[in-house]
Amino acid sequence: MNRTYLMIKPEAVSGGLQGEIIDLLLKNRFRVARMKQFRFDTARARAFYAVHDGKPFFEALVSYITSGDVVGLELEMEGPAVERLRELVGATDPAEARPGTIRYMYGTDLQRNAVHASDSQPNAEIELAIVFGGP
Numbered sequence: 001m002n003r004t005y006l007m008i009k010p011e012a013v014s015g016g017l018q019g020e021i022i023d024l025l026l027k028n029r030f031r032v033a034r035m036k037q038f039r040f041d042t043a044r045a046r047a048f049y050a051v052h053d054g055k056p057f058f059e060a061l062v063s064y065i066t067s068g069d070v071v072g073l074e075l076e077m078e079g080p081a082v083e084r085l086r087e088l089v090g091a092t093d094p095a096e097a098r099p100g101t102i103r104y105m106y107g108t109d110l111q112r113n114a115v116h117a118s119d120s121q122p123n124a125e126i127e128l129a130i131v132f133g134g135p
């Protein structure tokens with residue numbers, strides 16, 4: 001079984017889109033192993049997005065992701081979970097995402113792009129540890 005991490009972002013949670021997004025994940029053969037609604041404090045948000053530290057959009061990203069509750073999900077599947085999830089999620093910018101992808105359907109702009117998905121297995125493990133604290 002392979003695993004990855006998906007996070008439903010603040011504007012999608014406050015907009016009540018979490019049910020539709022989770023339904024789409026289940027229909028695409030992901031299994032929800034763990035799920036948690038929580039709000040990042042600044043320190044944990046900076047750690048979560050540490051790979052983007054120093055980029056021009058980093059401070060705005062931290063302030064946005066701490067602005068409301070998020071829903072974090074550990075997802076499992078038999079196939080290549082990281083890659084399959086990234087296909088289903090679509091391009092970072094919803095304006096460039098293909099029809100049928102989560103960001104095409106639920107994203108608004110580059111920052112409010114509905115969800116975050118881990119971009120590699122090592123990063124999935126790091127992000128799962130930050131959010132769920134251990135295996």
Ligand code: CMP
Binds near residue numbers: 061115116
């Ligand atoms: P996410 O997959 O959560 O990873 C980092 C986030 O930074 C990304 O989605 C975007 O929502 C956000 N972001 C804001 N500006 C940019 C940018 N110029 N390039 C890439 N990501 C950006």
